[in-house]
Amino acid sequence: MSTDLVSQRSGTDIFGDPIDSHPLWFKKEVFLQENFDSETYIEDLKTFVPFDNLRSELQSYFSSLQHELVELINRDYGDFVNLSTKLVDVDGAILRMRAPLTELRDKISQFRDTVQSSLIALQNKLRQRAEADSAREILELLLDTFHVVSKVEKLIKELPSVPTDWSNGDVNSNEKSNLSNGEIETNLRETQSMLLERIASEMNRLKFYIAHAQNLPFIENMEKRIQSASLVLDASLGHCFVDGLEHRDENAIYNCLRAYAAIDNTTGAEDIFRTTVVSPLIERIIPHSSSQVGSGPLGDELEGDYQLIMECIEKECKFLLEISSSANSGLHVFDFLANSILKEVLLAIQKGKPGALSPGRPTEFLKNYKSSLVFLAHLEGYCASRSAVSKFRSEAVYSEFMKQWNLGVYSSLRFQEIAGALDSALMVTALTPVQKSHAKHEDSLELTLQQSITLLESLRSCWREEVLVISCSDKFLRLSLQLLSRYSTWLSSGLGARRMGRTGSNLGSEWAISAVPEDFIYVMHDINRLVTELGGDYLQSVLEVLSSCPSEVLDLVKQSILHGGKSLKDVLPQIMSTMTESVVEKSVEDLRQLKGITTTYRMTNKPLPVRHSPYVSGILRPLQAFLDGEQATTYLTREARHELIQSVTEAITNRYYELASDTVNLARKTESSLLRIRHNAQRRTGTSSDVSDNNVSDTDKICMQLFLDVQEYGRNLASLGVKAANISAYRSLWQCVAPPDRQNEINV
Incomplete structure (x- = not known):
């Protein structure tokens, strides 16, 4: 019985736990991981396991592994010993298996060599075919180029047979007499324009071919011929376009414009129209010569000039604008409004009336600027669609025209003018009551002090039509709020100086120190009037001026103006306190x-x-x-x-x-x-008081x-x-x- 008990407990300790049990921190599966690193494993365990315990556990685990290995060898040792007796004639079996494998490998190698040679031959053939196709394409391209150049030269030779400019005397008197009929002349001009359009189309094809055949000797040898043909085409097209403009031949102009569009030379047509038609018209209205500049009664004023220019555009330019904007014509690439008319007008103003662009005279500058906006709006009226208007505004000359009007300098000058007037009124050493007749004037809201009247006039000046620029309305709104803040600060600083009894410490505060209590009644009255006006008619007038702005913007404007009125109203308690102190003293x-x-x-x-x-x-x-x-x-x-x-x-x-x-x-x-x-x-004296309690x-x-x-x-x-x-x-x-x-x- 004791032997059975010993054998039963041989695998457990006194508490019944297995002998080979390990602590929870010792995990056997860690050693089986592919990225197991012994140094890292030991460093991690050393932080919370004593080194002696760790070494003891590792040695115990090592002993258990050796014990398991010995048990495995002993368990299968008989089969391991008998293995050598069962392996008979192993070398012979290996030789018999090697022969067919070697034969198979040789056959595969031969087949692979055959396939490789076939593949190389096929790739060579494909490369040769690709080269042949490329050479054929180049040859076809060169042939097409040669044919197009020849065709263009042939068509150009036909041009002299058609008169290009009947006014220059290029034909003899007999031909003139024979073609005196206007209808014949028109037909010939239309024929020439159609021929030029055809040549331009071929030149467009030629540009395409040249773009795909660059740096080829054949093309380089033909460059002179191509350039010569291009020069002849440009010259002939220009003569025909000018002739069409002079005679207002719609068909000829239409064909010429299509020719210009085909060769991607819209600038050429726009410049010809500007120099031949627009420039003489503008020159008569705004002369460029120094002797004639400013000789007119209006000086640098542009409103009258713009009116004459608009009339000329209606009479002399509208026909071309209608042709270029006709539907499905393909002539939308031209922008005669910007690159011909507006460009010439800008040049005329810069040379003939540079003073009109100077913000040094704000009133005249603003009048000219608003007249310019009206003129631009008139030009946009010739645009057939919104996209045409967007294209007109995106032109470089449009941006250049708008840059001439330096609104930043204008706003600064107006700021100095308006803010300076208020600042001068507030720098006096005493309040300035106005006469009753003036105080009850409708525009002054019965204000009693000149300082308050100046503030109201300054606030209204910011939004007058002859001062305000809508694009700078944010700056004028800021100026209005700054005026209110300046007035509030003037009041607060003066009252503060009076309360502290400081004289001469703050320039602009003397008025409050020298003021009598009755003067503060004027101040209180004016503040109440100003607050009422800011929240009433003044606010409505500002919102009407900015009615085109989004509702969110109008809400912000309203809040800012009302906040400025509140800043004035916040001064009322100080004024009441000042009057109280004066009367109490x-x-x-x-x-x-x-x-x-x-x-x-x-x-x-x-x-x-x-x-x-x-x-x-x-x-x-x-x-x-x-x-x-x-x-x-x-x-x-x-x-x-x-x-x-x-x-x-x-x-x-x-x-x-x-x-x-x-x-x-x-x-x-x-x-x-x-x-x-x-x-x-x-x-001390021993006497008693005779004073009665009733005294x-x-x-x-x-x-x-x-x-x-x-x-x-x-x-x-x-x-x-x-x-x-x-x-x-x-x-x-x-x-x-x-x-x-x-x-x-x-x-x-």
Whole structure:
């Protein structure tokens, strides 16, 4: 039984686990991976496994592998030993198998050599055929080229038989007499144009052949003939085109234009039309010679010139434009509008009226620019489709024409002009009220200050027709917002300087330091008017000017202008605060007489007061005078008046409470000190006080006087429409001076 137990436990340890069990971090399958690297494996395990444990596990695994190998050899050792006895005549079997394999290899090698030689022969034949085809194509190309050149030369020889320019005297008198009939002349011109179109078509074919047969000696030898034919064609085509233009022969012009399009020489036709037809017309309207430049009554003005040019285009150029834009004609490659008419007009302006392009005179410059846009729109009216308009605008001469109008410099000059006017108005040292007749002018919205009128005029100038350029509307919008910002900054900086009491620290702030409180009524009135205008008629006028813009853009413009109005409106609380401080300071001058009450009752033996002090009537007198003034009654709104009364009375009451509280506290402290001194003196002398408890102290007299004053002050507040009990400082003031039996009820 013990032997069975030992044999049962031989493969396990005391806990019943297998002897060859390994930790979880030791994985046998890692050694079977193709990319297994022993050094990397050890480095990875060393980070969390002690080196001794790792070496022990590896040695244990190595021993188990050797044990398994020995068991495998012992298990199949009998078969391994018997293997040598079963291998009989192995060499002979190998020889018998080698013979057919060698024979098969030789046959395959012979067959491969045969196929390879056939393949090489086939490739040689194919290469020879390709070379022959290429040579044949080149030969055919050369033959076609030769035939085309010969055909062109033959057709060119036929040209002299057809008169090209009847006005140059190229035919003798007999021929002229025979062909005096206009119909015969027209037929001959049409015949010549058709012949030139045919020659041009052949020349187009010739260009195609030459492009595919470059650098060949045969072609190089024919270059002189080709160039000669090309020169003759250009000259003859030009004569025929000029003749057709002079006689307005539509068929001849149509054929010539097709010939120009065939040889890809649209520039030649456009230049001929410009020099022969357009240039003389423009020269008569805008002379190029220095002696005639600027001699006209309009000087550099272009509006009248454009009108004459448009009339000439209608009479003298429209026929060609209609021919070139006819449907399915294939003549859309020409752009006589840009490369003939517009190019000549631009050249005439540059030479004849260069001052018209100068932004140094903004008014004349803008008028000429807008006239130019009208002229371009008139030219676009001759375009038959949208694609033709796009092609016209994409031409280089169109871009060059637009570049002549330096809108950036124009915008800068207008900025300096408009912003400079406002800046000059704001740099004065005092506010400048205008006369009532001017203030009530319709354009000024009843504004009262010259600075505000200048701002409104500057804002409107940005969007006037004689100033605004739609393509630069973003710059003028920015200028409008900068004007509003400049005005708001002028107000804020002035009010800030007045509050800080700084003089001469900021140029442009002197107006606020030297201003009287009534002047700020003008400022408040003008701001309210400007804010109303910005959100009303002014905004509508700007949106009407920009009505062609997308709705998203209009929304942004509206928000920006309203934001500028808000920046002005944000200054109103500062103005109200400034007026309040000015009125309060004047009122406090009378309020300081309150301190004399203490001296009156300390130095004299006056009885209890029965009426208020004289200074009380003067406390609110500056406020009443301010409200009764001409400026306040005329320009101060009911809401602003009420707000001013509330803010001023609250501020004055706060100061009143501070002074009264200090006076009462000081009187009580003084009385307490006097009583203490008196009691000490009585104890030293052994005498008793004769003062009765019914006697009224000086502090009680002071408080009674202040109480009477506070009551009168409350009645004065009521006369202004202010309920004294609603002011927290007045309630505190009442409780500070009122007798104990009247502390809880305020009754003035």
